Amino acid sequence: MRAPFAAALAAATAVALAFLVLPVAAIFFRVPPGDLIGALGHGVTRDALLVSLKTSAIAHACVLLVGTPAAYVLARRRFRGRALVLSLVELPLVLPPAVAGIALLAAFGRVGLLGGTLDAVGIQIPFTQAAVVLAVAFVESPFYVRGAIAAFEGVDATLLDAARTLGAAPGRVFARVALPLAAGGLAAASALALARGLGEFGATIIFAGSLQGVTQTLPLAIYAQFEQNFDTALAISGLFIVVGAVLLVALKLYPWFRFASIFRSRFAISTSS
């Protein structure tokens, strides 16, 4: 009785793995690694890569800067309506990106809610890199904030209380105790959010449009190229897989780095004393 069940489990796992791995592997069957590097020199790809790196970096910096303290507050404080706030933060996670794009247009578009006000002070967001940054930040922030809240919730509260009773100011407790203890979870959330932001497509094409060298990010370039230049589209796709794999492997390796660094610091203390 046990053997058939084990066989079924193994078969299900094999099917799941094959289904997930086959399409990804198929890309590399069609793109030799040499072409992958060659495609990076291609004008469209290079421009898209630069736009993607720049907008993702800015968006990600904003998300980390604002999202980390916000997540700290949401993780530590218990207040009325906290569940509602948490749901609002996670809402973009369950929205189709196209809805995010429409929502951003409705808010920041020229005829949108804030469009008139922004226009009056000479700011027009649609079709600019600022629009790409907004779209990326909107879509990736819940990935980070969600993970960061979990990371801060995982920090032992008695340690924070101890720091405070020893006279540390709240800012110092956050920076010297909570942040280092939550670092692993924050890094994981950050990497996931970054990867999601790099892949952003729907909100960007609706809110920011697509113009080579300005608003055309890598995913938009794939879409524009695949009708005519399937090889370039394949090469950019391959690039994404490599970047994604590097991020995931880095996450898996992170505990090891941490362990090694703790080990080293202990060792250093013991030799110095």
Add this chain to the structure above:
Amino acid sequence: MRRLAAAAALVALALPAAGAAGAPLTVLAAASLTSVLPRIDGGERYSFAGSDQLALQIRQGEPADVYAAASPKYTELLYRDGLLRKPVVFATNRLIVLVPKSNPAHIKSVYDLRRPRVKIVVGDSTVPIGIYTRQILDALGITADVTKNVVSEETDVKGIVSKVALGEADAGFVYRTDAKPVASATRTIPLPAWAQPPIRYELAVVKASKHRAAAAAFIRKVLSKRGRLLLARAGFGVPKAR
């Protein structure tokens, strides 16, 4: 085994039935014909998609009786390769400039698009609408000035139409027939006839069709006086009757 035999019998029954007179034809047609072809003949099975995609389906031997494409490029190539009977032109289209109803940039002619800071949306150079747009700009001699104002290169005509209809862009280059559904939110500015690139729609009987007589009758219906009237009403140009 018995079930298999029953299925085979069903298929055998169905096959001659499809060949009988009055059975619906399979018509593969360009997406821009979505609303007009069923109005001309509502009794057929239509598959609307990009002309290039449909051409690929015909090459791969998918069963079809008629092919109607948005560009002669696809029909002529299939005809050369012996997959279609001789194609005929049945409709033409024109490019226009679409502006939001409020016309925030005060565009009165295509030459106003040269003014600085007008926000223009065009098709990407990889799609037909983008190729045609570049052709007409070249013919008008305003490529450089207009290109400076392009804020987005969309991968399909829907992206251009929606960005103009929403009022985010000041102007966009689209087909005349695309303007009809958004007439309440937009205005159209005609482009000079002398600068228009030829945008021709062709249709042909698929050689592998089992209903070639019915397919030819369908084409005659599209080319008929009524068919031409309906095409014209949808905003298409119709070639002179032969």
